[in-house]
Amino acid sequence: MTRRDLLGTAGITATARGLAANPADKDVINSFGVYYSRVGPRSWVLVELRTKNGLTGIGDGSANETVPTRCTGVVKEMFEAVRGRSPFEIERLRAASLDKVAAAAPREKRHTVAACSALEQCMWDLQGKWLGVPCHSLFGGKLRDRIRNYANINRATRGENRTPEGFAANARRGVEAGFDAFKLAPFDHMSRIETDPAKHEDGVRRGIGFVEAVRAAIGPNRDLLIDGHSRFDARQAIEVGRRLEPFNLYWMEEMCRAPEDLARFNRATDVQTAGGEMLWSVKEFSAYIRADTVDTVMPDVKYCGGMYELKKIAVIAEGAGLLTSPHGPASPVGNMAAAHVCATMPNFDILELAFGEVHWRADTVRPSEDLQDGYLTVPDRPGIGYEMNSEYWDKYAG
Numbered sequence: 001m002t003r004r005d006l007l008g009t010a011g012i013t014a015t016a017r018g019l020a021a022n023p024a025d026k027d028v029i030n031s032f033g034v035y036y037s038r039v040g041p042r043s044w045v046l047v048e049l050r051t052k053n054g055l056t057g058i059g060d061g062s063a064n065e066t067v068p069t070r071c072t073g074v075v076k077e078m079f080e081a082v083r084g085r086s087p088f089e090i091e092r093l094r095a096a097s098l099d100k101v102a103a104a105a106p107r108e109k110r111h112t113v114a115a116c117s118a119l120e121q122c123m124w125d126l127q128g129k130w131l132g133v134p135c136h137s138l139f140g141g142k143l144r145d146r147i148r149n150y151a152n153i154n155r156a157t158r159g160e161n162r163t164p165e166g167f168a169a170n171a172r173r174g175v176e177a178g179f180d181a182f183k184l185a186p187f188d189h190m191s192r193i194e195t196d197p198a199k200h201e202d203g204v205r206r207g208i209g210f211v212e213a214v215r216a217a218i219g220p221n222r223d224l225l226i227d228g229h230s231r232f233d234a235r236q237a238i239e240v241g242r243r244l245e246p247f248n249l250y251w252m253e254e255m256c257r258a259p260e261d262l263a264r265f266n267r268a269t270d271v272q273t274a275g276g277e278m279l280w281s282v283k284e285f286s287a288y289i290r291a292d293t294v295d296t297v298m299p300d301v302k303y304c305g306g307m308y309e310l311k312k313i314a315v316i317a318e319g320a321g322l323l324t325s326p327h328g329p330a331s332p333v334g335n336m337a338a339a340h341v342c343a344t345m346p347n348f349d350i351l352e353l354a355f356g357e358v359h360w361r362a363d364t365v366r367p368s369e370d371l372q373d374g375y376l377t378v379p380d381r382p383g384i385g386y387e388m389n390s391e392y393w394d395k396y397a398g
């Protein structure tokens with residue numbers, strides 16, 4: 001019996017599906033698509049990779065564009081790194097992605113990392129489908145079946161609704177939906193590092209009013225997280241953090257931008273600190289972790305490089321004694337891609353979900369998103385476990 005015969009016997013399931021026994025030198029990627037769905041002022045963006053044998057893999061590349069022009073431009077260029085390749089060649093795509101991001105101008109970085117991360121998720125979805133296993137099986141296996149999400153009510157609370165009553169109303173909707181953890185960014189109306197003492201005081205008071213209203217709406221026993229969106233320097237963050245103590249916060253996220261400010265704030269507060277949502281790759285997270293910036297790292301599967309990079313970042317965080325709570329505002333595909341990896345992390349804490357953006361969210365994928373009491377059940381279907389529901393997605397390219 002030749003080696004090829006042995007592979008043929010071992011690969012009988014795959015062969016029965018009309019696929020080759022050896023994925024590395026048979027089924028190959030041969031086309032791509034980009035799809036989008038308008039969600040308020042931005043769009044969710046899905047990238048799709050297709051193989052010669054008819055498999056399709058999807059990934060979330062949403063990066064705050066209204067139409068995915070710039071994301072598509074990067075996908076087109078990066079497609080050349082995977083065209084004719086096996087979906088199992090993740091490290092090869094990663095190497096090309098690292099080069100692409102290193103060469104990107106600062107203003108192009110976000111769309112570049114999103115496109116590269118989306119392609120990477122597509123490859124894992126394809127691998128899972130080829131092997132007939134869920135993605136979590138490819139990352140070490142599940143430690144948990146359900147992933148706890150917090151409801152980020154910040155995007156749902158827009159314009160005139162950014163009042164104590166508006167935030168409280170969205171928090172109550174989240175309570176009714178069963179969530180037991182909530183997040184808001186209460187200082188978005190402030191300038192970054194406001195130097196005028198009166199304006200600073202005014203802005204902080206207003207923000208604390210939002211926090212107070214949400215704490216009252218969710219009661220004392222649910223978790224409350226705030227995101228400072230880098231509005232403060234270390235001195236201001238320490239002062240604002242002290243004023244927020246009565247609200248028993250679960251965490252304070254990105255109160256400052258500069259790593260040295262974050263580190264100073266981190267040392268000064270007993271509350272859990274979190275951040276890193278815009279960082280790309282294990283290399284940027286490694287520097288962030290070494291600088292002692294936060295207790296909990298927040299890699300985004302759409303921005304950090306994808307599912308394998310998310311796992312690697314969680315691993316270095318584990319080594320440093322830190323927790324991992326992926327940043328999340330995403331389509332159901334992005335949240336589920338992250339959830340598969342979260343299910344395998346010993347140091348997972350909580351996943352972010354943008355609550356209340358659009359009422360048809362769950363139906364954008366098939367089967368529809370299964371979110372119960374704020375928990376996402378990680379499916380055992382092959383790959384990420386979703387297909388696009390074409391009623392909600394417009395084709396943009398490919």
Ligand SMILES: [Mg+2]
Pocket residue numbers: 227253254277
């Ligand atoms: Mg954030």
